[in-house]
Amino acid sequence: MPPPASSANIDAMPHDHHDHDHPHALLPPDPALRVKALETLLTAKGLIDPAALDEIIDTYAHKIGPQNGARVVAMAWADDNFRRRLLADATGVCAELGFYGRQGEHVVAVENTDEVHNIVVCTLCSCYPWPLLGMPPGWYKSDAYRARAVREPRAVLADFGMELTEGQAVRVWDSTAEIRYLVLPQRPEGTEGWDVDRLMTCVTRDSMIGTGLARVPA
């Protein structure tokens, strides 16, 4: 165990003071104005490019989202060889499809079965596989989900209107490191012979987090 470092060479935050000592308190309290103030200041200092901000927003609003993860899941349902490769090396398999990048550098796929149902949470912040699912929904980042999913996952599933089948155990994956988990939901009945594009219509975002099941065809 190394000795505690002296304060001179530790990057610390100016924490543990009164709220008003935090620099953020110098910004306007209204959140929209806060963001605007920061953007204006950083732009004026030449540190951010407003066009880059537009590009980032467009990327996560329109280009990267749960359709990526849905394709991976549908491919795993359609091709057992792909499924085995995915479970062995999700990072590599997803990267081959172009689903790699920020917050998806290390991916592990976990498979739901008749015996085990998997659920993903990040109790400490909001870790989420961006290249596969995009930005997390509000509930995933909420205190209620972060606090409860690890202790009472079945009660949380009930909030989603979901009940496990008899004999299924729950595995809750708390994303405490840079590994991002993708749930491989069970393939619904009545989809025999479907191609990947059609199978994708059964894959919901929540089914890839574990708070839902794949859609059963009508």
Next chain:
Amino acid sequence: MTRVHDMGGRFGDGPVRPEPEDAPVFATEWHGRALAVTLASGALGQWTLDASRFARESLSPADYARFSYYEKWMAGLADLLVAKGVVTRDELAGAAPAPSELSARRLPAEKVAAVLASGGPTTREGNAPRFVPGDPVRTIRPSRNTRVDGGHTRLPAYAAGAKGSVLRCHGSHVLPDTNAHGLGEAPEPLYAVAFDAAELWGQAEGAGDEVILDLWESYLEPGHG
């Protein structure tokens, strides 16, 4: 003892409120802006992802509780910009902005796609793992950063001092406890460790339920069956 963000297992937060699958990615315009300002500022290279998490965790408990998600991001970013000397308190308060020598590192729009696509892997060369899948382990207690008082760590309090077993080894990864504080990457083997729900909570909600956490080797001691 860790900080306010470490809420796993807490009682009293009420129901989870699901949203429709097709709800807008950004509920309001400033949410997207807040995400983008944070990512573009991070691209200046003045702090690590671990440091930005620590900045958000270091909000006062009162602020952490009253701020919405992206408000926490904005507050953490403002605090980090000042802590790293990228902007001054006076500039945040409205003083005329001074030019910055970091402007050469500004992320231009045409590089956004490449930067987001390249990511920042945290695997590193490191020591051979001490544990193998199936090994019984016990987490250290209390959960704390052993180098920096009140510093960043990724062992949630609810899993401190608990017996589990190694499920898999993810290879060596950058250690957040040092990397958040400018103390180097200090890579260590990282493991997925499975805990019986009953071990963590006294009783399990359902038979066979488990919680799995990714934990660095220094968070773990050999278990004793």
